[in-house]
Amino acid sequence: MNAVVHALGEQSTSRRRFLQGGGGLLLGFALPGFGTEQPRNEKPPEAAVGHATRAMTQESSGLEPNAFIRIDRAGAVTLIVHKVEMGQGTFTSLPMLLAEELEVDLQQVKLEQAPADNERYGDPLLGGQVTGGSTSIRATWKPLRQAGATARTMLVSAAAQQWKVDPSTCVARNGVVTHGASNRSLKYGELVDAAAKLPVPKDVALKQPKDFTLIGKAHHRLDSPDKIDGKAQFGIDVRLPNMSVAAVAISPVPGGKLQSADDKKAMAVKGVRQVVKLDHAVAVLGDHMWAAKQGLAALSPKWNEGANATLTTASLVAGLRSASEKQGAVARNDGQADKAIAAAPRKIEAIYEMPYLAHATMEPMNCTVDLRNGLCELWVGTQVPALAQGTAAKLTGLALDKVRVHNHYLGGGFGRRLETDFIALAVEIAKQANGPVKVVYSREDDIQHDMYRPYYLDRMSAGLDDAFVPLGWFHRIVGSSIMARFAPAAVQNGIDSDAVEGAKDQPYAIPNVRVEYVRHESPVPTAFWRGVGATHNIWVVESFIDELAAAAKQDPLTYRRGLLKDQPRMRTVLDLAANKAGWSKPLRAIEGRRVGRGISVQFAFGSYMSQVADISVGADGEVQVHRVVCAVDCGQIVNPDTVIAQIESGVVFGLGAALWNEVTFDKGRVQQNNFTDYRVMRINEAPAIEVYMVKSNDAPGGIGEPGTSAIAPALTNAIFAATGQRLRKLPVTATSLKA
Structure with missing residues (x-):
């Protein structure tokens, strides 16, 4: 997801948050033109401006990173994190980057979640305040290290001035500056006031990889203790005085409208406070979730289902198939693929299909809103805090500085929390609510009113010479454009950059390659899903190359x-x-089961990866994945533990989707509603996963999504090896694989 995120409205600029700190060294880092949010529209005291303001201005013009650090007189270091933590480990890896160059112990770095602010906290790779696209390390690799090195340089200079020695004779280590020749030392906290008066250096030297003491070393997650003992707060945990909890019913058919609802029966339920009716939904507000759910059950809403009431999966696929007959916008055109394929002695064609998929995050969608006295406060877990702020501002008519976003840990994102539809719903309900309200989706709401990974249909063809080497390659992708809605500027000449990722840049040496994209929309809402384009295209490309083999x-x-x-x-x-998987060695036989091994490669999100899957298929067609071996070159590794955990989670996530998951429609309605029919992989079903990392000093690549996109083709290629059946449509169905 390489997007340019457009804020809804102009961002007010203030330094109040930046300057409050009660003394100390504050360094601001921002991309050109990036400012900050001003909560409550308060002005900073004039006396507070001084050197801190000057330091921020000079630093941003010289280094142009995009984070804040603050060091107080006690020596405490605060990193204001502009990325969110949703299980991917950013709240450990990002402070590691800062601490490495600042020369402090990692435990010394405190974290503060950045406020909603597109200008100051925008991601240079994504263009806005977004956590997604596996960019957290890629986007901060240099800026956060520069931030630490800059602060360290100023602290050393302050100590050298005080001692009247050359800064090069001083050493910073563990939050202390030492002059070895005179055996003098000062802690960072003792130097911050003097350092704040110094000019900010425009250029600072960064460590060489051989000198790293933190980066590249395994480190336990800093957020784990609070999550284990229950101190960690997720959006769903929020409780406010006099807060009501809302259960919602949303039109079961896309575009449907509320026709009627029985308020009296709902209000008769003990604990129900209020019924709120919207154009496409109705909410029951209660003292607690149980009262709200019981009230909603008594409400019996009726719907005007509208034009989409006849929508079915078959009709949706028919539309895609028809669109696939049309020429698409050209994403890549090397040589003359059409002529090369037509003239080749052998030709292979295939059509691949991938279904709609839900996100099914562990924490269902929720948002708490307090709308009062000309202010709007949101308590939520979101990947796009500035976009959430803009959404609320637009719906309430308030200025951005009157909307405050309190962001929390996310109980899973996978791209679902890049969207603000659930936040908009909560704000609309809050406009009629008598006090603060927390809107919580049930699991059924979460699956049936998701914004889905698009259904894709791909036409593939290749021409082979007499030695079966491909002379020409043609790939036509058909599906919804998420970018056209989410970030229109990222769609150029009809090409959705995300939709063609993994296809446009497929790595094989083929002289004639043509890749096309046909945008085809339907009433089904679509969104990012842990690497949309790559999760789809890598499966298609790696399956088709296996067909050629x-x-x-x-x-x-x-x-x-x-x-x-x-x-x-x-x-x-x-x-x-291949070597670690024992590719050349035969698989162990399993009585009554067919065994197979499959392989895949990919370049996606800046990282290189290969996966090998060992599977078996029973006589009933059920597939069991026994082992997955993964090799990854993601450039410089920051925290190896995070890399391993991300790949393991991506493999499990991707396997569940490939084996079982799909969202289907009948009579306009989503047919799945819970984990009973939208199955996720259970512990006893998870394979042994081995991760091998290539040592590299190249710039880091992303790692949050590659594990998911590489596993599906390794799985289906293994199924072919075991059964001789080529799967061109997901999910895997046991019926088709029966012996």
């Missing part, structure tokens, strides 16, 4: 290696995964 009667590993001669990093991870 099968046609050539060649080993899939050997076939890939021959087409990756100019991709040394890709070949490295391919060979590493």
Whole structure:
């Protein structure tokens, strides 16, 4: 997801939050033109401006990073984190970057969640205050290290001035500046006032990888203790005085309207306070969730279902298939693929389909709103705090500085919390509520009123020479454009940059390649899903390349290696995964089951990855995944534990989707409603997962999403090896794999 996020409205600029600190060294870092939110529209005292303001201005013009650090007189270091923590480990990895260059112990760094502010806290890779697209480390790798190095340099200079020595004779370590020759030392807290008066250096030297003491070393998650003992606060945990809890019923058909609801029966339920009716939904507000749910059950809403009441999965797919017959916008055009395929002695064609998918985050959608006295406060877990702020401002008519977003830990995001539909619903309910209200989706609401990973249909064709080497490659992608809605500027010449990721840049050495994109919309709302384009295209590309290998009667590993001669990093991870998986060794036989091994490679989100899956298929067609081996080159690794955890979670997430998940429609309605029919992988079903990391000093790549996108083709290629059946449509169905 490489997006430009457009804020809803102008961002007011203030330094109040920046300057409050009761003395100390405050360094501001911002991209050109980036400012900050002014809560409550208060002005800072004039006396507070001085050197801190000057330091911020000079630093932003010289280094242009995008975070804040604050060091107080006690030596406490605060990193104001502009990314959110949703299980991916940013609240450990980001302070590691700062602490490495600042020369402090990681435990010394305190974290403060950044306020909603697109201008000051925008991600240079995404263009707004967004956590997504596996960019948290990629976007902060240099800026946060520069922030730490800048502060360290100023503290050393302050100590050197006080001692009247050359700064080069001083050393910073563990929050202390030492002059070895005179055996003098000062703690950072003792130096902050003097350092704040110094000019901010425009250029600072960063450590060489050989000198890292934190980066590249495994470190326990800093957020784990509070999550284990229950201190951590998620959006769903919020409780305010006199707060009501709202259960909602949303039109079951996209575009439907509320026709009627029985207020009297709902209000007769003990604990129900209020019924709020909206155009497309109705909410029952109660003292607690049980009262609200019971009231909602008594409400019996009726709907005007509208034009989409006849919508079915079959009709949706028929629309995609028809659209696939049309020429699309050209994303890549090397040589003359059409002519090369037509003239080739052998031609292979295939159509691949991937279904709509829900996010099914552990924490269902929720948002608490307090709308009073010309102010709007939100308590929520969101990947886009500034967009959430803008959404509330637009709906309430308030200025941005009258909307305050209190962001919390996210109980899973996967792209779902890049959206603000659930926040808009909560604000609309709060406009009629008598006091603060927390809106909580049930699991059924969460699945049936999600914004789904698009349904994709792909047409593939390849022309092969007599040695079965591909001469031409054609790939036409058909599906909804998320970017056209979320970030229109990212759609150029009809190409949704996300929709073609993993296809436009497929790595194989083929002389004639054409990749097209056909945008096809339906009434089904679509959104990002843990790497949308890559999760779809990597499966298609890696499945089709496996088809070519099968046609050539060649080993899939050997076939890939021959087409990756100019991709040394890709070949490295391919060979590493194959070697660790024992590719050349036969699989252990399992009585009554067919066994198979499949492989995949990918370049996505700036990282190279290969996965090997060992599976077995029973006589009833049920697939069991026994082992997954993954090799990854994600450039410089910050925290190896995080890399391993992200890949493991991505593999499990992707396996569940490939094996079982789909969202289907009948009579305009989503047919799935809970984990009973939208199945997730259970502990006893999870395979053994091995992760091997390539040591590299290259700039970091992303790691949150690659594990998910690489596993599906490794799985289905393994199923082909076991059964001889090529799966061109997901999810895997046991019926088709029966012996």
